[in-house]
Amino acid sequence: ATPNPWWANAVVYQIYPRSFQDTNGDGYGDLPGITQRLDYLADLGVDVIWLSPVYRSPQDDNGYDISDYQDIDPIFGTMDDMDELLDEAHSRGIKVVMDLVVNHTSDEHAWFQASRTTDDPHADWYWWRPARPGHEPGTPGAEPNRWGSYFGGSAWEYDPYRGEYFLHQFSKKQPDLNWENPQVRQAVYRMMNWWMDRGIDGFRMDVIVMISKLVDDQGLLPGEEGAAIQDGPVGPEGYSSPVPFCVDGPRLDEYLKEMRREVFEGRQGYLTVGEAPDLPPERSGAITDPDNRELDMLFLFTQTGIDSDGSKWNVRPFRASRLKDAMGRQQEAVAKAGWASLYFNNHDQPRVVSRWGDTSTEELRTRSAKALGLLLHMHRGTPYIYQGEELGMTNAGFTRLDQYRDLESINLYHQRVDQAHEQSPESMMDALAYMSRDNARTPMQWDATKFAGFTAPYAPEEPWLSVNPNHDKINAKSELRDQDSVLAFYRELIRLRHTNPVVAAGDFSLLDPEAEQVYSFTRSLDQAPERKSGPEARSIQEAVPCQRLLVVVNLSSKPAGLPEQTASLLGMDQVAATSMSLGVGDVDRIMISTYRPEQTVGSLLTGRLAPWEGFVYRL
Numbered sequence: 001a002t003p004n005p006w007w008a009n010a011v012v013y014q015i016y017p018r019s020f021q022d023t024n025g026d027g028y029g030d031l032p033g034i035t036q037r038l039d040y041l042a043d044l045g046v047d048v049i050w051l052s053p054v055y056r057s058p059q060d061d062n063g064y065d066i067s068d069y070q071d072i073d074p075i076f077g078t079m080d081d082m083d084e085l086l087d088e089a090h091s092r093g094i095k096v097v098m099d100l101v102v103n104h105t106s107d108e109h110a111w112f113q114a115s116r117t118t119d120d121p122h123a124d125w126y127w128w129r130p131a132r133p134g135h136e137p138g139t140p141g142a143e144p145n146r147w148g149s150y151f152g153g154s155a156w157e158y159d160p161y162r163g164e165y166f167l168h169q170f171s172k173k174q175p176d177l178n179w180e181n182p183q184v185r186q187a188v189y190r191m192m193n194w195w196m197d198r199g200i201d202g203f204r205m206d207v208i209v210m211i212s213k214l215v216d217d218q219g220l221l222p223g224e225e226g227a228a229i230q231d232g233p234v235g236p237e238g239y240s241s242p243v244p245f246c247v248d249g250p251r252l253d254e255y256l257k258e259m260r261r262e263v264f265e266g267r268q269g270y271l272t273v274g275e276a277p278d279l280p281p282e283r284s285g286a287i288t289d290p291d292n293r294e295l296d297m298l299f300l301f302t303q304t305g306i307d308s309d310g311s312k313w314n315v316r317p318f319r320a321s322r323l324k325d326a327m328g329r330q331q332e333a334v335a336k337a338g339w340a341s342l343y344f345n346n347h348d349q350p351r352v353v354s355r356w357g358d359t360s361t362e363e364l365r366t367r368s369a370k371a372l373g374l375l376l377h378m379h380r381g382t383p384y385i386y387q388g389e390e391l392g393m394t395n396a397g398f399t400r401l402d403q404y405r406d407l408e409s410i411n412l413y414h415q416r417v418d419q420a421h422e423q424s425p426e427s428m429m430d431a432l433a434y435m436s437r438d439n440a441r442t443p444m445q446w447d448a449t450k451f452a453g454f455t456a457p458y459a460p461e462e463p464w465l466s467v468n469p470n471h472d473k474i475n476a477k478s479e480l481r482d483q484d485s486v487l488a489f490y491r492e493l494i495r496l497r498h499t500n501p502v503v504a505a506g507d508f509s510l511l512d513p514e515a516e517q518v519y520s521f522t523r524s525l526d527q528a529p530e531r532k533s534g535p536e537a538r539s540i541q542e543a544v545p546c547q548r549l550l551v552v553v554n555l556s557s558k559p560a561g562l563p564e565q566t567a568s569l570l571g572m573d574q575v576a577a578t579s580m581s582l583g584v585g586d587v588d589r590i591m592i593s594t595y596r597p598e599q600t601v602g603s604l605l606t607g608r609l610a611p612w613e614g615f616v617y618r619l
């Protein structure tokens with residue numbers, strides 16, 4: 001029987017269409033390109049693809065600024081191309097989830113244009129506010145409050161036509177929709193239903209936890225003239241953070257429940273995943289509890305914040321204990337009810353192998369890419385693979401600002417270096433090389449040809465963002481031929497989740513939280529737990545014999561001993577650091593390893609792990 005919820009053992013693959021496959025030589029990936037590569041994805045074994053936005057857009061933020069939700073942007077193709085992609089994906093048993101960007105629209109959306117006239121029915125569809133009394137509108141200090149935008153500058157933009165400011169948490173071409181207005185919500189649900197009826201299988205919901213903003217009794221935002229609530233303290237760049245007032249606002253649950261009722265009730269086989277920056281993991285249990293009828297799962301951010309301090313541009317060293325704490329909190333939050341999504345990479349994060357792995361040699365790159373993949377995929381939840389992660393693709397390696405295209409990277413460089421003098425040019429370039437979103441956005445590396453097979457070598461236009469020169473070594477074509485490739489390993493990870501109910505559903509229990517080299521935990525289904533994950537999910541649990549898996553990963557380029565709790569689970573003698581139990585020598589217990597299973601048996605016998613050695617052991 002198909003498990004329900006079906007996503008309990010599914011693996012999702014994220015496509016960033018602009019960088020996946022160009023078919024017409026204009027340097028931008030497109031929908032026909034995705035359709036062309038579906039066999040590759042089917043062969044990898046993924047169940048779902050999530051497409052970053054392909055709607056009509058001025059492309060200020062690469063499509064996260066939508067000017068028409070019911071049309072396809074010409075750079076990506078046509079609605080016919082979309083329908084064909086849906087058909088071709090479905091015929092291979094692959095579901096298609098689209099991005100839903102409804103915290104904001106583009107300023108070029110018809111709703112926003114209409115909203116600029118105060119007597120238009122759309123006048124209240126965005127957060128319009130007058131200039132601060134006593135200030136000349138449009139001059140510094142006249143903004144309604146001191147909030148800064150995530151992409152630099154004030155979160156308010158003055159529109160001389162309307163004579164008022166509008167709120168934009170992201171770029172000034174991304175005005176925030178006013179969800180307080182029921183007409184806005186109904187228009188969004190109508191659009192969502194239109195797409196669901198067209199045959200898509202769900203939505204990834206962009207910054208969905210930001211749709212409700214905290215207002216006082218008079219409807220004033222924090223820090224506005226006369227407001228009952230103050231805005232937060234101002235940082236070195238002169239702005240205060242909207243996070244405490246815009247993330248997880250007072251009406252979030254109400255809106256999510258309404259959306260669920262208006263769009264998804266009565267539908268089946270779909271997936272909803274909400275993006276949740278700055279949401280405390282503890283809240284995810286309630287939002288994803290099926291009984292609460294909100295969302296299926298959330299992308300939390302605790303793990304992506306472990307190597308920076310305050311701002312993402314203040315980079316600090318990776319520590320395994322911080323990663324364990326971040327992931328552990330997420331796992332804990334949904335242990336009884338609700339569900340987790342698992343990711344290290346997406347289009348906003350640097351490449352994980354460059355970030356927490358080791359790319360100094362080819363050997364270490366493949367080992368560490370596998371180790372990080374194994375670590376992620378063995379947690380409890382639905383894993384997301386970002387295009388190229390399955391190849392062990394690395395950061396872009398850019399050294400000059402003019403190589404970057406991302407508005408966040410470019411704006412923040414100017415704000416922090418030129419305006420606030422907060423950071424030296426060198427340290428900001430280092431921070432960009434480590435953290436910039438463009439690291440994830442270089443074209444997909446299909447083969448070793450001039451533009452990596454992303455676009456034809458003789459294409460009239462070069463790719464919109466430079467291809468990583470290492471595509472001569474790191475590419476899908478060569479990895480498809482290699483049994484030991486990162487790609488082959490990901491295929492195996494996916495297969496394991498599909499075939500082993502413990503991997504899909506087993507309880508998570510962290511071991512040795514303080515250990516800095518080795519990350520280990522168990523997954524178990526031994527006491528069929530009371531869990532609210534839908535009726536059929538219980539049936540996979542009942543169908544399996546009791547099982548317990550031990551996951552151990554050396555997250556370093558040096559050999560590592562087994563930490564205490566891990567060693568004792570394996571029946572290791574701490575003093576002699578050798579195995580006391582015969583079982584440890586049994587190669588059949590190694591379900592997957594980043595080394596050959598025989599080698600991992602050797603490591604277990606001596607109690608010493610090789611660099612980036614990671615494995616799953618059947619206890």
Ligand code: TEU
Pocket residue numbers: 061064065101150170206207275277312347348408
């Ligand atoms: O991102 C929201 C978000 O908070 C981040 O991941 C953001 O990119 C990062 O914090 C900036 O430092 C979503 C999308 O994933 C992102 O691509 C969009 O730019 C953003 O929303 C606006 O739509």
Ligand code: CA
Pocket residue numbers: 021022023024025026027028029030075
């Ligand atoms: Ca193209």
